[in-house]
Amino acid sequence: MSGENPTILCVDDEPPVLRLLEDALKPKQFDIVKAETAEQALEKFDSSRIDIVLTDIIMPVVSGIDLLEKIHALSPDTPVILMTGFADMEKAIEAVKKEAFDFLIKPFKLDQLIGSLEKALQFSRLARMEADYKRILEDFNQQIETLVAERTMSLMALTVADRIRNPAYVTRTVCKRLADREEMSVKVREGLELIGQQAEKLGKIVDEFQAFLKNTRSLFVYEDLNALVADVSSLIHKECIRKGVQLQTDLCKTSARINMHKNLMHVAIFHILQNAVEATPRDGWISVSSSVGPDTVLLKISDSGIGIAPEDIPRVFDPFFSTKRSRFGMGLSLVKQIVSEHLGRISLDSEPNNGTTFTLEFPVSWFGKFGV
Incomplete structure (x- = not known):
């Protein structure tokens, strides 16, 4: 199996039909996995990467419609195409209710089969694309939450540095100069010294906050x-x-x-x-x-x-x-x-x-x- 071509799981209890499908589909760049019973099909579906399931309806023990239900229980987005040699309206309605992707009546033309497989393949790819987008979104949202938190912290640091530390430094310096003047009364000098001490505390708080940010590994x-x-x-x-x-x-x-x-x-x-x-x-x-x-x-x-x-x-x-x-x-x-x-x-x-x-x-x- 090349790993590049889409893989079709063909299920039919008649080996000549399986050989016919393989001979018809391989030249069309499809890889074929064959199974003669629903039980074999489930084993191979579980062990291989299957893009589409193409199965006969009338089979011993487990029918194609029952196989459809079991496949969708394992992988709801895998398209299942049903084949039958009988134009049974009840079977067709039941297949639609069980979410069969398509319903082909034997004998069908190769162009009809290829057209159905191509549509199913497109559906399969879109379903996987949607699942991939969901995973990307989940991972992206987690990263965005982290980035928003980090950006908020960085902007807070800039704001604190500009609007708190600088005024605090100016306040502390001016208070010190005023307190050093001889004409200041003791009470006023004590008040200025207290203001200067509180301004110095503000400066230390800013320094501690910025030191914390430096120790945090930045994503930006x-x-x-x-x-x-x-x-x-x-x-x-x-x-x-x-x-x-x-x-x-x-x-x-x-x-x-x-x-x-x-x-x-x-x-x-x-x-x-x-x-x-x-x-x-x-x-x-x-x-x-x-x-x-x-x-x-x-x-x-x-x-x-x-x-x-x-x-x-x-x-x-x-x-x-x-x-x-x-x-x-x-x-x-x-x-x-x-x-x-x-x-x-x-x-x-x-x-x-x-x-x-x-x-x-x-x-x-x-x-x-x-x-x-």
Whole structure:
């Protein structure tokens, strides 16, 4: 078994039928696992990676419909196609109720069988994609919770340093100078010394808080966004060559350092570039450019692809929305969340058949971003 072709578990109590199915499907790039009974089928289903089950209905001991129920008990999303030599309406209705993917009446044409298998394979892939997205979302949400907590602590540290330690230092210094004046009465001097002592305590509290943050391993690090974009572009370049799409990069020579979580930023940029490759036809182009301003770093990713309809643009960042047929659209929703967690903004400009441009904007400093 190659591991690359889809695998069909064919179940029929007549060996000639199994051989016929194998001879017909192998040239169509399907890998075949054969079973003559439902019991054998369950054993092989449990020990192999099966994409689709193709089973006869009339079999001894355990019928194909009973096998359908057992397969779905083990793997609810595995499509099961039922075959029968009898056009029995009751059996067909029962199959539909048990959520059979399709119902074929023997003898059927090869084109009919291939069409049914291709639809079932698409369904299987989409079901796995949905499961993968759910796992990604769970992991992503855990990381986001950690990032939000860390970002809150970092911003608190900046706020405390600017709004508490500095005034406390000034207060302590001024009180000391006033208390040293000879014309000050004893009572006023004692009051100034008390204020100075409390201001000194505030300064120590700030120092202890910042020392705590330094001992906490940060998930965000100031690094060059250009370097990360170059790494992601090199991964996408092979796919561009395979599809006949030109990848152009124009990254600014100035270091584009921002406070970022490298793994999450890698996911966001990779997904935008992968979308661009999928949307761009052969002989098209994808452009990646960056620029650095006084307060922000800009990253633009453009393509000459099919573009996005005006009515779809407001929804492209919504969970589960996709402009691709038969796709679950979680990617751009996650991209927006990642950009937001970096205190950035993402926007797009697109026209049908005229390409799309994504613009990502990140603050050079979180301190400046929040005005603290």
